[in-house]
Each structure stands twice: as C-alpha cells, then as structure tokens.
Amino acid sequence: MNALAGVVGQEFRKKIILRMYEMGKVPPAILICGSEGVGLRALAVEMSKLLMCERDTPPCGDCRSCRLALRGEHPDILYLLPLPAAERGKRLDWVKQLLANPYLPIAFTASASITIDDIRFLEEQIQLTPAFGGNKVAIIFDAHRMTAEAQNAFLKTLEEPPSYAHIILTTPYPDRLFETIVSRTQRFFLGRLSSNxxxxxxxxxxxxxxxxxxxxxxxxxxxxxxxFLLLDKEYFPTRKRMLDLFFSLLRSAEDDLLLDAVQLFQNTRDKRLVSIFFTTSRSVLNDIVLYQRTREMEFIVNIDRKDEIVEVARLLPPDKLEEYISILDEKMSFLERNPNLEVLVFDFIFRLAGREL
Ligand SMILES: [Zn+2]
Known part of the structure; x- marks a missing residue:
C-alpha cells in the first residue's frame, strides 16, 4: 500500500507531507482547505492512517492499527463532523460512510454544526494517553461548521496539544474560522484536479x-x-430536459414553448430542479460565449450538445448573450435566499423571451 494512495492527484502536497513524516516533523495542527470535492477529507483520512500504522512501511493496510483505521474504529483516531441533533448517536455510521469514499459529497443539513460539547469531548479524549501508545489523531471535518463557542473552546486545545497529538481540520471556507485558529495551523491548500x-x-x-x-x-x-453528484442517475435525464427547454428558448420564444415552460415550473417547490435549470443554462451560455470568442470546439464543456452550442453561437449577438448571463447570475444569486421559485424561474424565462412577466 502506498502512503497517501487514497488521495487523487495533489502530488506536490503529498510530497511535502511525506517528507515531513519522514523527518518526524508532522505539525500538531493542520488545516486542509480548497474547493469542495478536491480531496480535503481524503487527505485528512490518509494522513491519519499514515500516522497510525505500526509498521515500517506505513500505511501497511494490514497491522492492527491500519485495519481499525480503515473501519473508523481506531481508539486513537477521533472524528468530528457536523451532525444534526437527531444523528449524533449515529456518528460511527456517518464516519464509515465517509471513509468508504471520502470524495462523495455528504449531505450535512444546513443547520448541523460542531458544538462546544463536541469540542469538550475532543479535548477530553485527546488528553487521554493513546491506547496503542503511538500517535493520536483528531479530524474535524467541515471545521467552519464549528459554532463561535466551539471555536473559542477549540483555541484552548490548540494552545497546548499533547506531544502525541495531531489535529487535522478540513474546510472549503477557512475564512469562516477565527484568525487565531488559522494562524496556529499549518495550512495545506488543495487545488482543482485535472480532467484526466x-x-x-x-x-x-x-x-x-x-x-x-x-x-x-x-x-x-x-x-x-x-x-459524483453529476453521475447520480437522476441527474442526466433532468439535465437533458432542462437543456432541451433552454435551447428551444434561445432559438425561438413562441407561445407554445412558453406555455410548456410555465407548466413545467408552475407552483414548483423543487429547488433542485430550478438549480439544475439555472446551472446547466449558465454552463451552456459559458460555452456559447467561449466558442464565439475562440471558434474552438475543443473548449466546449457540454460536449454532448456541441452542435447546438455552435448553432446558437452563430445565431445570437454577443451583447444579447451578455444580457442573458447577467440576468441569470442575478437569479442564481437569489436562489440561496429561499425565494418564490416559480416567480424566479418565470422571470428568467420571460426575460429570455424578451417579454414582460
Ligand atoms: Zn499498518
């Protein structure tokens, strides 16, 4: 088993971490940040395995520590994650799910946070001598979900961690952590992965x-x-429906078509559907503009719709496209504020069609 093998790409960061490990200089507090889905959780998990293995070529995948770490049951690895109150008793299930594939997005509910009680628990656990006599690792996933109270309490843990302890935080939003926390950590920024x-x-x-x-x-x-979200089996059919509608609206805005669109979104409460309509439309608009500017098919992201993208790029003037993009960006920015979805979508569709609502 190769060290950090469960982390896709990120070769440069991995090299730094392995070097620190060989030198026996892995920092006591580590902050892993970068965009969602590029491997923040994966790196934290792989580092914990590396730090725990009891053999010379870690992680061997076979020693007592490696086997327990793989199952999320190692007594010296503590995982904190933002769970809603009702799920707190099922922490191990969540951890196992996360370990099975750390890249899969986890649907933490918006209200779930890491509380002061979680941090007190961490503090208590970390002060206990390691059960296996080696290192002790605490991972805080989505650390920006720590409440202000929790962050305050956590600062104390960071001030004087025991010598055997390593605390790893992961978050796509390090700016939501206290500056005093960030400054006490060694920061690793993970970049986007290549399409290969x-x-x-x-x-x-x-x-x-x-x-x-x-x-x-x-x-x-x-x-x-x-x-992984895109590979969800419901996603592609929905994307197709949304793009069919969007392309027809771009080509012409006849009454029949508007009627179809109205029916599709009438009284809708389906935020996911509206979100897919907006994001796929935005992605296509991007492709159209890029094609107009470069005349290169190679840069088109929505390759399955490239013929239509080229066709519309020839049909619509750049200022019109710019207008659509700014309307759409405005609508998308409202989406997070729980708007009336029907009004939001209709307004976009009718403005696309050059009519007033
Ligand atoms: Zn091992």
Whole structure:
C-alpha cells in the first residue's frame, strides 16, 4: 500500500507531507482547505492512517492499527463532523460512510454544526494517553461548521496539544474560522484536479460509460465530489430536459414553448430542479460565449450538445448573450435566499423571451 494512495492527484502536497513524516516533523495542527470535492477529507483520512500504522512501511493496510483505521474504529483516531441533533448517536455510521469514499459529497443539513460539547469531548479524549501508545489523531471535518463557542473552546486545545497529538481540520471556507485558529495551523491548500485525474478515478471506481465519464470530467470543474453528484442517475435525464427547454428558448420564444415552460415550473417547490435549470443554462451560455470568442470546439464543456452550442453561437449577438448571463447570475444569486421559485424561474424565462412577466 502506498502512503497517501487514497488521495487523487495533489502530488506536490503529498510530497511535502511525506517528507515531513519522514523527518518526524508532522505539525500538531493542520488545516486542509480548497474547493469542495478536491480531496480535503481524503487527505485528512490518509494522513491519519499514515500516522497510525505500526509498521515500517506505513500505511501497511494490514497491522492492527491500519485495519481499525480503515473501519473508523481506531481508539486513537477521533472524528468530528457536523451532525444534526437527531444523528449524533449515529456518528460511527456517518464516519464509515465517509471513509468508504471520502470524495462523495455528504449531505450535512444546513443547520448541523460542531458544538462546544463536541469540542469538550475532543479535548477530553485527546488528553487521554493513546491506547496503542503511538500517535493520536483528531479530524474535524467541515471545521467552519464549528459554532463561535466551539471555536473559542477549540483555541484552548490548540494552545497546548499533547506531544502525541495531531489535529487535522478540513474546510472549503477557512475564512469562516477565527484568525487565531488559522494562524496556529499549518495550512495545506488543495487545488482543482485535472480532467484526466478525474477520469482515471471514475473509470476505476464507477460503472459509468466512457461517454458519461468524458462529459462529467469536463462538467465537474476539477472537483471529484461534483463529478459524483453529476453521475447520480437522476441527474442526466433532468439535465437533458432542462437543456432541451433552454435551447428551444434561445432559438425561438413562441407561445407554445412558453406555455410548456410555465407548466413545467408552475407552483414548483423543487429547488433542485430550478438549480439544475439555472446551472446547466449558465454552463451552456459559458460555452456559447467561449466558442464565439475562440471558434474552438475543443473548449466546449457540454460536449454532448456541441452542435447546438455552435448553432446558437452563430445565431445570437454577443451583447444579447451578455444580457442573458447577467440576468441569470442575478437569479442564481437569489436562489440561496429561499425565494418564490416559480416567480424566479418565470422571470428568467420571460426575460429570455424578451417579454414582460
Ligand atoms: Zn499498518
């Protein structure tokens, strides 16, 4: 088993970490940040295995520590994650799910946070001598979900961690952590993955077809987590429906078509559907503009719709496209504020069609 082998790409960061490990200089507090889905959780998990293995070529995958770490049951590895109150008793189930594939996005509910009680528990556990006499690792996933109270309490843990302890935080939003926390950690920023890295991983880990993998690796913007979301079996049919509608609206805005669109979104409460409509439309608009500017098909992300993208790029003037993009960006920015979805979508569709609502 290669050290840090469970982390896709990120070769430079891995090299630094392995070097620190060989020198016996892994920092006591580590902050792993970067975009969602590029491997923040994966790196934290792999580092914990590395630090725990009891053999000379870690992680061997076979010693007592490695086997327990793989199952999320190592007594000297503590995992904190933002769970809603009702799920707190099922922490181990969540951890096992996360360890099975750390790249899969986890649907933490918006209200779930890491509380002061979690941090007190961490403090208590970390002060106990390691059960196996080696290192002790605490991982805080989505550390930005620590409440202000929790962050305050955590600062004290960071001030004087025991010599055997390593605390690893992961978060796509380090700016939501107290500056005093960030400054006490060694920071590792993970960049986006290349589409080849994403392709390679999906080929080995999913049953998706070559065409799907090709498309997803382009659409995922360097995030393996996003790639997994896109491979969800409901996603492609929905994307197709939304893009069919969007292209027809771009080509012409006849009454029949508007009526169809109205029916599709009438009284809708389906935020996911609206979100897919907006994000896929935005992605296509991007492709159209890029094609107008470069005349290169190679840069088109939505490759399965490239003929229509070229066709619309020839049809629509750049200022019109710019206008659509700014309307859409405005609508997308409202989406997070729980708006009336129907009004939001209709306004976009009718402005696209050049009519007033
Ligand atoms: Zn081992």
């Amino acid at each position: 890295e994403i392709k390679g991983y999906l080929e080995s880990r999913t049953g998706a077809t070559e065409a799907e993998i090709e498309l997803v690796s382009r659409l995922s913007e360097g995030s393996l987590g996003r790639a």
